[in-house]
Amino acid sequence: MSAREGFAARACSEHARALATSLVAAAAIAAAARAEEPPDTIVRDVPPVVVQDVRPENLREDPTAFSSVVDLEAYAGEAKSVEDLLSQVPGVQIRRFGGPGQPSEISIRGSTASQVVVLLDGVRIDSAQTGTVDLSTIPVDLLEKIEVTRGGGGVEQGSGAIGGVVNFVTKRPSAEPRTVLVGSLASFGTGEGSALHARRIGAYELTAAYQAFTTRGDFEFQRPVTRFAGVTIVPDPPTLTRINNEALIQSGLFRLGRDLGEGFHVSLQDSLTHSSRGAPGLDSGAGAFGGQQPFAHQRFTRNVADLSLEGADVAGLGLDVDADLYHRFQRIQFRNPEPTFGPPIDTAQDNQTIGGRLRGEKAFTLVDTEHRAMLGFELFDDRLEATAFANPTRATFDTTMQDEISLFDRIVVLVPGVRIDLTEGFGERAVPRIGALVTPFDWLRLKANFERAYRVPSFDELYYPDEGFLRGNPGLAPEEAWTYDAGAAIELPGSGILDRITLEAAYFDQDIENSIVWVLVSPFTVAPINTGAATARGVEASASVALLRWFEARASYTHLDAFFDSNGAPLTGRSPNELSGRVTVGPPSGLFRIFADALYTDVIPVSESGNTILPARTTYDVGVVVDVVQIPWLGSKLPMRRLLVSFEASNLTDVSVRDAQFFPQPGRVLSVKAEATF
Amino acid sequence: MRRLATSALAIGLGLACGGSGGGGSGSGGGAPVVTVTSSDSRCAPLPGQFPAGLDLVPGAGARAIVANFTPPAVLPYDLGPVPPAIASAASVPSIPPDSDGDGCEEPSFAACPATFPLPGPATAPQLDGIVGVSPTLALVTASSYEEVIFLDPASGRVVTGSVSTPGSFAAGQYFFLPPPGSTAARTAVSTSGCQPVAAGAVDSRGDPIVVPPAAYCIPGVASFRPTFTSGAALAAGRLFVSMSNLNDNSTPALAQYLPGGVLVYDFDLSTGVPVVSPNAVTPVLTTTGFNPTHVTAYRTPSGRDLVLVTVSGAVGLEADDPGTPEIESGGIALGPASIDVIDAQTLRLVATVPLGTVALSFDRLAIDPTGRVALTGTAAGRAIYGIDLAPLDALPALPAAPVVLDGTGGADARLFYGGFPFVLPPRADGPPPGVCGGYVVSVAWNAAGTRVYATDFCDGTLAQLDADLSGAPSLAELRAGRFRLRAIDTVVAPVGASSVGEARALGAVRVRPGVPGIDFAGPDVFVTVGVPEGLLCGLRIESQ
Structure with a gap:
């Protein structure tokens, strides 16, 4: 059965290739230092709440949204990846397609990765080609915080913001010059190093940083046992070593800014x-490799340049303006000189986006109500330079209007908004929203949002080359969604031994029309099609408590029910329940910090019917961070302001972890890390 | 204190360096358990999608075997219960990494770099089809590593046989077999053989076949290595294996096939274990057309052993028309198809029955119990094709050239062919014709020879045909009205946007031997399903 077998096997192999290619996602960044960041200080006090509900003033654009901020200072010295950090945010699930350095993607409230807008310093890095971002390409050492807005964001960000928005914020200069050197070593030949220097010189600000990550990635893994009809199949061999899994990822960041005066x-x-x-x-x-490809290789390059001009209280009119010109370049290369089937593969795609945006905000009072109105425009052009894709281009123009209306001395805040998008090939689209925040007491906030969101198909989905087994679908319609959520947040001030306690709970519901899913459309072909309506709804909750300035505990939980409306079949790859927790113990001086993280992930359906599932698991990470400078007899002899040394065991109990059926992840990983701040 | 701190730092760095050197445990503890269930009470779950093959086990009562694609394994099923029950102990073995027992795990270049002679891809067997031979032996065809694996249909374990290579063969003619003139214990016989290229031969695109001399598998003889092991059949003490020789499918709408081949092995099961050797005189036959996808053993009424080769013809995939909303992607017939006839004794290609450009499907031929008619489906439409087997008994044993049984110069064996297909109606709520315009995967007869079943991948339907072969009808009578559509049963959902999450993609169909309601009480017709999970479903049709 040559044809059938060949088609099936080729499709399988191509699947892997496409998956890998799409996951190597992309785009880049560079952005304007938009909001004023708090001065960088060395924390020698109780660490801040690590993943905390965001107070309105932190995200002034969207006070009604359910948002979280991951403050990386609270994890200083720990060997955490971006994926590790995001896993602790309620509503967020991470899918990893291998160990460190291998692709990973984010899902918020049951979304696909392409239904999440990913920003770096406010500039989109999810490309028009894939619509996704590979989180392993985000340089964690260069980040100051990660902002996660759960649910919607279509008015602010436009296409793609169905599940939510993630903004990676890089480190900024503070009043004092800062130099940070980081080095770490971990199991399986994994090493990482970074250097960052940030300072202000008069009216100038400068940041220069570099991070390199490398790994052999040759971890041993347990192959899955398949249980069906009362029996099991144990793979032969039962364990394998990951081959061809080495990675080198390098990132550089340069920013130069200048105060021009007059705001x-x-x-x-x-x-x-x-x-x-x-x-x-x-x-x-x-076979001995278990189907792993020994020769396939990817290269990925992303560069983002952003020229930003900000003005505060322009001409004394109370008008804040923000203008950006940005360019994003991305290249994806894939080679497999000896694929399982067919001739050698050697492909390259260049993806570029150039655009500009202008936004103005003005606060004013009208009929005893406070307003903060915003008007913005953006124009950008996406183009994919790849002959096999027929070099598609797409221009988009959008207008955004939003107001923040404060009533009754800010007890009630309403945020109505609308975005008008005009996307080449897809016409115009209005995206309205309304959000509400009620603060009856200082410690209680009630929030609700109702908004429209959409996603224009990616170039891959539209124009993936007609290879027969995989092909794009130029006839795709955009995904559209109504998203709504409601919930409450409580923050109680400290008293006695209690430093702080926070609680938050929300219900969310996302009704998605025209979901785009890659499915089998004919005996030999997988292609993206609009599959009709789907729903992702659930509950997310988080809580934290800090005691005696020594102890902090935090937990977040997400329950998700995501399914196709037509038949109730689950959306694959999403776990219905995820619970994370973190405990830290350490003195206010910052001398040391002992931490323990736990992550429970319920079963994961990996087939359309939900009848093939990956097992539930719980993983534990433990470690200790010591600030050597705080050691009295030693610190005074060291030249740096802080020297953090940490030892960490990730996946302490050596649990087999898989987010996707055929992508193994490593078991227990030991690491040591040193971070010096001068 | 200072020493303590220094020591701690040193220990930490040592730990990390040790870790970076490959320590750190990290095997992932116990194996993750993937659970597969079925929500259809008629169907037993299979451990992966797209089961590669289904067959009954001769002489083993209600036993069927399924070749599973991923994980690669052979699963024995008891067909009596509803749904079919796995007929095994608590666990089923997967195909071992050294699938042929040559001492080198596949891909052999990794395990045996010193001896591996073939540069090329990371070949490991990809299970393709399965043939039940006896209660103690099944043959599983596998491509990529190219072999026929010996398995026990009761346990799914590989069976060790004896494989030898004729001393007259050139070294390397069969790379993965024992050296010429020697014998070795093996659990599979390699089909990575050698097929000569006739002078002036062209590929399925009509281009001359140019094999660089350095790539000849027989020194000095223009030849290539056959690939895509497809079907296997035993006849007259010989094993016949079809090789599709798909060479380049990078342009699916214009896939390139090299001349098709059928490998011939001497096969002896008299000792209870397979004793196999490539036939020393005729190790390979070249088919009349491209892409032979299966072989079916057939014994004529006079007791002559023949092998019927399903020559599907070059098959490609339809290119998408961006001007339409559909994704045109069905199978397309790129070249003529035929049923070739091999005399299993003389090892000559004695006849061919041209059937037109119809992309015959890839399952074995369905031959009625009286041996009068052989039927099959198509990968490019909703139709059944078939031949009249009556003329085969009179074929010469050693013709100068294969007799063409199309009625132009003699007998006509074409029953349903390109110019006269047995057309099956589409499902009303099925996929658009341009997207998935029919793929009749498999055809089977009932034990009485009165009914034909045919599965359609696109529609998820099982067609039932009434057949009347009584009274030795002529070919004209067979064509005229001896086959009638009885019913189209909806078994699973059609392929398409509206059925995401539902069971669909019907595969092979087999009918349990015996008389339903008398010989057995359970389901009588069995089909496989491809997605979202693989399923083996038992249907009560004749016993209803």
Whole structure:
């Protein structure tokens, strides 16, 4: 059965290739230092709440949204990846397609990765080609915080903001010059190093940073046992070593800014990321490699340049303005000189976006109500330079209007808004929203949002080359969604031994029309199609408590019910329940911090019917961070302001972890890390 | 204190360096358990999608075997219960990494780099089809590593046989077999053989076949290595294996096939274990057309053993028309199809029955119990094709060239062919014709020879045909009205946007031997389902 077998196997192999390619997602960044960041200080006090509900003033654009901020200072010295940090945010699920350095993607409230807008310093890095971002390409050492807005965001961000928005915020200069050197070593030949220098010189600000990550990635893994009809199949061999899993990921960041006086600030930022890594593909099949590809290799490059001009209280009119010109370049290369089937593969796609945006905000009072009105415009052009895709281009123009109306001395805040998008090939689209925040007491906030969101199909979905087994679908309609949520947040001030306690709970519901799913459309072909309506709804809750300035505990929980409306079949890859917790113990001086993280992930359906599931698991990470400078007899002899040394065991109990059926992840990982701040 | 701190730092760095050197445990503890269930009470779950093959086990009562694609394994099923029950102990073995027992795990270049002679991809067997031979032996065809694996249909474990290579063969002619003139214990016989290229031969695109001499698998003889092991059949003490020789499918609408081949092995099961050797005189036959996708053993009424080769013809995939909202992607017939006839004794290609450009499907031929008619489906439409087997008994044993049984110069064996297909109606709520315009995967007869079943991948339907072969009808009578559509049963959902999450993609169909309601009480017709999970479903049709 040559044809059938060949088609099936080729489709499988191509699947892996496409998956890997799409996951190597992309785009880049560089952005304007938009909001004033708090001065950078060395924390020697009780660490801040790590993943905390955001007070309105932190995200002034969207006070009604359910948002979280991951403050990386609270994890200083720990060997955490971006994926580790985001896993602790309620409503967020991370899917990893391998170990460190291998692709990973984010889901918020049951969304696909392409239904999440990902920003770096406010500039989108999810490209028009894939619509997703590979989180492993985000340089964690260069980040100051991660802002996560759960649910919607279509008015602010436009296409793609159905599940939510993630904004990676890089480190900024503070009053004092800062130099940070980081080095770490971990199991399986994994090493990481970074250097960052940030300072202000008169009216100038400068940030220069570099991070490199490398790994052999040759971890041993347990192959899955399949249980069906009362029996099991134990793979042969039962364990394998991940092959062709080495990676080198390098990132650079440069930002130069200058205060121009009269409230104006201009900055130029460039961010460059390059990764070169093996693409071992799926752990499925026969033989000593278990189907892994020994020769496939990916290279990924992303550069984002952003020229930003900000003005505060322009001409004394109370008008804040923000203008950006940005360019994003991304190259994805994939080679497999000896694929399982067919001729050698050697592809490259260049993806570019150039655009500009202008936004103005003004606060004013009208009929005893406070307003903060915003009007914005953006124009950008996406183009994919790849002959096999027929070099598609797409221009988008949008207008955004939003008001923040404060009533009754800010007890009630309403945020109505609308965005009008005009996307080449997809016409115009209005995206309305309304959000409400009620603060009856200082410690209680009630929030609710109702908004429209949509996603224009990616170039991959539209124009993936007609390889027969995989092909794009130029006839796709955009995904559209109504999203709404409601919930409450409580923050109680400290008293006695209690430093702080916070609680938050929300219900969310996302009704998605025209979901785009890659499915089998004919005997030999998988293609994206609009599959009709789907729903993702659930509950997310988080709580934290801090005691005696020594102890802090935090937990977040997400329950998700995501399914196709037509038949109730689950959306694959989403776990119905996820619970994370973190405990830290350490003195206010910051001398040391002992931490323990736990993450429970319920079963994960991996087939359309939900009848094939991955097992539930709980993983534990433990470690200790010591600030050597705080050691009295030693610290005074060291030249740095802080020297953090940490030891950490991730996945302490050596649990087999898989977010996707055929992509193994490593078991227990030991690491040591040192971070010096001068 | 200072020493303590220094020591702690040193220990930490040592730990990390040790870790970076490959320590750190990290095997992932116990194996993750993937659970597969079925929500259809008629169907037993299979451990992966797209089961590669289904067959009954001769002489083993209500036993069927399924070749599973991923994880690669052979699963024995008891067909009596509803749904079919796995007929095994608590666990089923997967195909071992050294699938042929040659001492080198596949891909052999990794395990045996010193001896592996073939540069190329990371070949490991990809299970394709399965043939039940006896209660103690099943043959599983596998491509990529190219072999036929010996398995016990009761346990799914590989069976060790004896494989030898004729001393007259050139070294390397069969790379993965024992050296010429020697014998070795093996659990599979390699089909990575050698097929000569006739002078002036062209590929399925009509281009001359140019094999660089350095790539000849027989020194000095223009030849290539056959690929895509497809079907296997035993006849006259010989094993016949079809090789599709798909060479390049990077342009699916214009896939390239090299001349099709059928490998011939001497096969002896008299000792209870397979004793196999490539036939020393005729190790390979070249088919009349491209893409032979299966072989079916057939014994004529006079007792002559023949092998019927399903020559599907070059098959490609329809290119999408961006001007339409559909994703045109069905199978397309790129070249003529035929049923070739091999005399299993003389090892000559004695006849061919041209059937037109119809992309015959890839399952074995369904031959009625009287041996009069052989039927099959198509990968490019909703139709059944078939041949009249009556003329085969009179074929010469050693013709100068294969007799063409199309009625132009003699007998006509074409029953349903391109110019006269047995057309099956589409499902009303099925996929658009341009997207998935029919793929009749598999055809089977009932034990009485009165009914034909055919599965349609696109529609998820099982067609029932009434057949009347009584009274030795002529070919004209067979065509005229001896086959009538009885019913189209909806078994699973059609392929398409509206059925995401539902069971769909019907595969092979087999009918349990015996008389339903008398010989057995359970389901009588069995089909496989491809997605979202693989399923083996038992249907009560004749016993209703």
